[in-house]
Amino acid sequence: MLKLAARVGRAKPSAIMAVAMKAKDLKAQGKDIISFSIGVPNFLPGQHVYDAVQDALKHDSGQYGSNRGADALLDAFIKHMEEIGLTGYTRKNCATGIGAKQVLYNLFEALLDEGDAITFPVPYWTSYMDIAEILGAKIDLIPAPPSQNYKITPEQLDEALAKKPRVFLFNNPSNPTGMVYDSNEVAALAEVLVKYPDTWVITDDIYNRMIFDGLKYTNFVMCKPELRDRVVFVDSLSKTYGMPGWRLGFAAGPEKVIDALVTMNSNNITNVSEIVTAAGVAAMDGPQDVPTEKCKEFEAKRNLVMDVMNSIDGVICPRPQGAFYVFPDVSCSYGKTHGPTGLKIENDIDFCNALLEAKGVAVVPGSAFGEPRSMRISYTCPTPQLEPGMQRIKEFFAELA
Numbered sequence: 001m002l003k004l005a006a007r008v009g010r011a012k013p014s015a016i017m018a019v020a021m022k023a024k025d026l027k028a029q030g031k032d033i034i035s036f037s038i039g040v041p042n043f044l045p046g047q048h049v050y051d052a053v054q055d056a057l058k059h060d061s062g063q064y065g066s067n068r069g070a071d072a073l074l075d076a077f078i079k080h081m082e083e084i085g086l087t088g089y090t091r092k093n094c095a096t097g098i099g100a101k102q103v104l105y106n107l108f109e110a111l112l113d114e115g116d117a118i119t120f121p122v123p124y125w126t127s128y129m130d131i132a133e134i135l136g137a138k139i140d141l142i143p144a145p146p147s148q149n150y151k152i153t154p155e156q157l158d159e160a161l162a163k164k165p166r167v168f169l170f171n172n173p174s175n176p177t178g179m180v181y182d183s184n185e186v187a188a189l190a191e192v193l194v195k196y197p198d199t200w201v202i203t204d205d206i207y208n209r210m211i212f213d214g215l216k217y218t219n220f221v222m223c224k225p226e227l228r229d230r231v232v233f234v235d236s237l238s239k240t241y242g243m244p245g246w247r248l249g250f251a252a253g254p255e256k257v258i259d260a261l262v263t264m265n266s267n268n269i270t271n272v273s274e275i276v277t278a279a280g281v282a283a284m285d286g287p288q289d290v291p292t293e294k295c296k297e298f299e300a301k302r303n304l305v306m307d308v309m310n311s312i313d314g315v316i317c318p319r320p321q322g323a324f325y326v327f328p329d330v331s332c333s334y335g336k337t338h339g340p341t342g343l344k345i346e347n348d349i350d351f352c353n354a355l356l357e358a359k360g361v362a363v364v365p366g367s368a369f370g371e372p373r374s375m376r377i378s379y380t381c382p383t384p385q386l387e388p389g390m391q392r393i394k395e396f397f398a399e400l401a
C-alpha cells in the first residue's frame with residue numbers, strides 16, 4: 001500500500017477553522033450569525049502601503065531574491081524593533097519569512113530534533129502544539145490557569161527548565177488569552193532563564209504593538225542582555241498592520257539560529273516577493289496612524305466585552321491587556337441545559353455549538369488552545385456587531401438552567 005509519512009498523521013486540521021466554517025455555512029443558509037471566531041484583524045493597511053506596491057510593480061525584477069530578505073526590509077524591521085526597545089540588532093541577526101507561522105515552523109525545525117523537548121505555557125496558540133507534534137517533539141506544558149490570570153510564575157518556569165528542554169516558547173501578549181506580562185513579570189522570568197544556559201528561548205510576540213492601559217512591551221533581553229545569544233524574537237505584520245494575507249514575518253536573534261533559518265528558507269520558500277517586500281517596508285517605515293487607531297479601537301472593544309463578561313454570574317474572566325482576544329472561563333455552564341433549545345452543555349465544545357445554534361454567535365472552544373474550561377472571543381468584528389453579539393452571549397447564560 002502507498003503510505004504517507006507518519007508526521008502527516010500527527011497533523012491536525014485547525015479547530016478554529018472548523019468553527020469558522022460552520023458559522024459561514026449557517027450564514028450561507030440565511031441565519032443571522034455574528035462571528036467572534038477567527039483571529040483576524042479585520043482592517044486593511046494604510047493607502048501608503050498600496051501606493052508602495054503600485055510603485056514596486058513598475059520596477060519588479062520578477063527574479064528570485066535573498067533567502068534572508070531584502071536589505072531594505074531587514075533595515076525597516078531593525079528600525080521597527082528599535083521603536084519597541086529591541087536595540088543592537090544588525091541584518092545578520094534578522095531573517096524574514098512567509099508570516100510568523102512559517103518562521104516558527106522553520107525555527108522548530110532548526111532547533112528541535114525528533115524527541116527533543118519543548119516547553120510552553122497552556123493555554124497556547126494552537127499551531128505551537130500542532131507544529132511540535134508534526135515534528136515529533138516532546139511537549140511539556142506549563143499550566144497557566146484562569147486563577148493565575150493565565151500567566152506562569154517564575155517557580156513554574158524554574159521547575160520546567162530544570163527538566164532541560166531544548167526550547168522554551170513564550171508568547172506575550174498571548175493568543176488566546178490577551179494577557180500581557182508586565183516588565184516586572186518578564187524580569188522575574190528572565191532571572192530564571194539565565195540559570196539554564198542550554199535552553200533556547202523563542203518569544204513569539206507578534207501582538208507587541210497591541211498593548212493597552214499604558215503598559216509597555218518588554219522582552220527578556222531588555223531585562224537580561226546576556227540572554228541575547230539564545231533568545232529569538234518573532235514578529236509579523238499580520239495583526240499590527242491588517243496584513244494577514246500578505247504573509248510577512250520576521251525573526252531576530254543570535255546569528256547561529258538566524259543563519260539556520262536562512263538555510264531553511266533556501267530550501268522551502270526561497271524568498272519573500274519584491275511586491276510584499278515593498279508593502280512591508282512601507283508599512284513599517286510609513287505613517288503609523290492605522291495601527292495606532294486600531295490599537296485604541298481594540299482597547300475600547302476590550303472594555304465593552306469585559307463589561308458584559310463581568311456582569312455574568314459564575315464566569316471568571318481575567319482582564320486582558322493586549323491583542324484582541326478575551327478568554328473567559330465558562331465552566332460554570334457545564335452540566336446545565338439551554339432552556340429554549342433543550343441543548344445540554346457538558347463541555348466547551350457543547351457550549352460553543354449551543355451558543356452558535358441558539359444565538360448565532362461563533363466563538364472558539366478553549367480546548368483548541370489546551371484549556372477546556374474556557375472559550376475564546378476574538379473581538380475585531382465591525383463595531384456595530386460587537387454589542388449585539390455580546391448581548392446574545394449574556395442572554396444565552398441567562399437562559400441556562
Ligand SMILES: Cc1ncc(COP(=O)(O)O)c(C=O)c1O
Binds near residue numbers: 039101125174244249
Ligand atoms: C501568537 C501567534 N503567533 C503567530 C501567529 C501567526 O501569524 P502570521 O499570520 O504572521 O503567520 C498568530 C496568528 O494568529 C498568533 O496568534
